[in-house]
Amino acid sequence: MIIGMLFGILFVVLFLGVPIAVCLGISVCVAIVASGNMNLLPAVPQRMFTQADNFTLMAVPFFILAGNIMEKGGISKRLIDFIEILMRRVPGRLSCITVAASAFFGAISGSNPATVAAIGGITIPRMKEKGYPDDVAAGVAASAGTLGVVIPPSIPMVTYAVTASVSVGTMFIAGIIPGLLLAVVLIATNIFLCRRYDAAETEKVTVKTFLYSFKEALLAIFMPVIILGGIYGGLFTPTEAAAVACVYAFLISVFVYKELNIKDIYAIFKKSTVSSAVVLFVVSMSAPFGWFMTNQNIPTFIASSVLGLFTNKVALLLMINVILLFLGCFLETQAIILLVTPILLPIAASLGLSPIALGIIIIINTSIGMITPPMAVNLFVASGIADTSIGKISKRIVPYLCAEVAALLVMTFIPGIITWLPGVFGV
Numbered sequence: 001m002i003i004g005m006l007f008g009i010l011f012v013v014l015f016l017g018v019p020i021a022v023c024l025g026i027s028v029c030v031a032i033v034a035s036g037n038m039n040l041l042p043a044v045p046q047r048m049f050t051q052a053d054n055f056t057l058m059a060v061p062f063f064i065l066a067g068n069i070m071e072k073g074g075i076s077k078r079l080i081d082f083i084e085i086l087m088r089r090v091p092g093r094l095s096c097i098t099v100a101a102s103a104f105f106g107a108i109s110g111s112n113p114a115t116v117a118a119i120g121g122i123t124i125p126r127m128k129e130k131g132y133p134d135d136v137a138a139g140v141a142a143s144a145g146t147l148g149v150v151i152p153p154s155i156p157m158v159t160y161a162v163t164a165s166v167s168v169g170t171m172f173i174a175g176i177i178p179g180l181l182l183a184v185v186l187i188a189t190n191i192f193l194c195r196r197y198d199a200a201e202t203e204k205v206t207v208k209t210f211l212y213s214f215k216e217a218l219l220a221i222f223m224p225v226i227i228l229g230g231i232y233g234g235l236f237t238p239t240e241a242a243a244v245a246c247v248y249a250f251l252i253s254v255f256v257y258k259e260l261n262i263k264d265i266y267a268i269f270k271k272s273t274v275s276s277a278v279v280l281f282v283v284s285m286s287a288p289f290g291w292f293m294t295n296q297n298i299p300t301f302i303a304s305s306v307l308g309l310f311t312n313k314v315a316l317l318l319m320i321n322v323i324l325l326f327l328g329c330f331l332e333t334q335a336i337i338l339l340v341t342p343i344l345l346p347i348a349a350s351l352g353l354s355p356i357a358l359g360i361i362i363i364i365n366t367s368i369g370m371i372t373p374p375m376a377v378n379l380f381v382a383s384g385i386a387d388t389s390i391g392k393i394s395k396r397i398v399p400y401l402c403a404e405v406a407a408l409l410v411m412t413f414i415p416g417i418i419t420w421l422p423g424v425f426g427v
Contacts, residue, residue: 002296006031020335021278021285028289040295044288051162051287052280055239059158059168060283061276062242066249067111068268071118073253073260075220079104080122082217085205092194094130095140096187098123102144103183106151107224108245112333112370115148116141116381124385132197138386139396140194142378143186146367146404149333151179153227153238156333156366159283160359163290163341168238169231173422174356178364181417182407189403219252232425279334286338293342313351317412320344324362325405328369332377336366356422357415364408371397 010027014020025044032040051057070076080101090096101119120141127137149156152172161168226248227241236244253260310316327336340362348358370378379393386393411417 002031002035003298003301005034006292006298014331020332021282024282024285024289024335028292031292035296040292043291047288047291048284052284054162055237057158057162057280057283059153059239059242060155060279061272062239062246063153063155063158064111064114064275064279065268065272066108066242066245067105067114067118068272069246069249069253069260070105070108070220070223071114071121072264072268073249074257075223075249075252076101076105076118077122078217078257079220080119082213082221085210085213088205090187090191091198092190092192093198094123094127094132095190095194095198098127098140099144099147099183099186099190102141103147103151103179104221104224106148106179107153108227108249111155112145112148112367113377113381116145116378117385119144120382120385124382127197128386130198132194134386134388135392135396136194136197138379138382138388138393139400140190141385142371142376142382142393143397143400143404145378145382146370147179147183147186149367150175150182150360150364152176153231153241154363155279156337156363157359158238159334160337160341160363162283163286163338164345164355164359166355166359170356170422171359172228172231172238173425174360174418175363177421178360178411178418181411182364182404185403185407186400189399193399219256223248223252282332282334283338286335290338290342298343314413316347316351317353320347321361321365321408321412324365325368325372328366329372329376331369333363333366333369336369337362353415354419357418360418361408361412361415364404364411368401368404368408371401 006027009030010023013023013026018026029041029044032038032044080097083100083104084093084097087093087097087100098119101123102115105115105119120138124137124141127140128134132140148154152175154172154175157171157175158168160166161171223245227245230236230244231238231241250260310319324336324340327340331339341359344358344362345355348355370376373379373390373394376390376394379390379397383390383393
């Protein structure tokens, strides 16, 4: 009765177009009233405040701010120029550069839409000049943008770590190999699909040109080294690393590259504030929702019911991925993580799947959701840059979607790919 009320109200208001954070609050309040235990209502604002009052979550606005500074401060452009020199002899060069640059930018920004905007904003016009159709260029950038939250550091990884009570640093380490694997898969797909538009360059790059490009990009290349090296070296926490990233990006953009002015700074802070408020409001509102589910033993009930229906491990793992991919079509990444994590943790434990491996699987699924309509944020950003329709991009995105899903299934059934590196680091 209570389960039906909770999820029934949730999906009804979602269908009506109500923001996800408000949906979570409405559904839990209605369910509490329906349960007849009015004494639980004061716990809703209490849980919201407790969730927001979290040092780890401070990393979210800082990483959002760092990504926006990079986008405006010339850091992204210099990264792309240097990667372009390195990949001159690769067929489908510009499409592969987009993937490599997105992976590098993802190692700093931790956001899919920010990655598409920062990298696609530069490479999509270049691809169009080279002869790529508008929808192809947009599809390349949108698919490459899925690396933004898989390559650490990652905002969804922070959210999952807080929700599942696991180490943020361990999540970051675990995301490195899956992120690189997805990048390789996307580059291979681009070489196969885009070589007709962009043949490999035969002209050799002079040492002088290479060294100049390297010098220009050096400070940008050094940025993820500082962030990830500082975290893994124990110099600072992930939250402090996010703050360091902001300061570093600001100093480089203003005093070295000199592409950031006062007007840009105001716009960056405004954009970052809005984005951070949206994310943190959803995270805060998810706390009473998750607490009420636990209070009513809903995750345990659902887990035992699912285990009763599917006794085969392969079927269970496939079902988890199908559900997550389906939710990714309709819900935002943060919302999915906050909704499904309490439910999937006991199921994963019964399968011998570690919380870290489960977290990476959830994050990859939700990242793929960024290119699956109707809730395809990456497609929205790329379509605006390329000035083409979502429908056309959706057709072009299918090969990339299939390639990423194939890589996801490999990691799902061989979770050692995810957990090997954390084991090497002893975390």
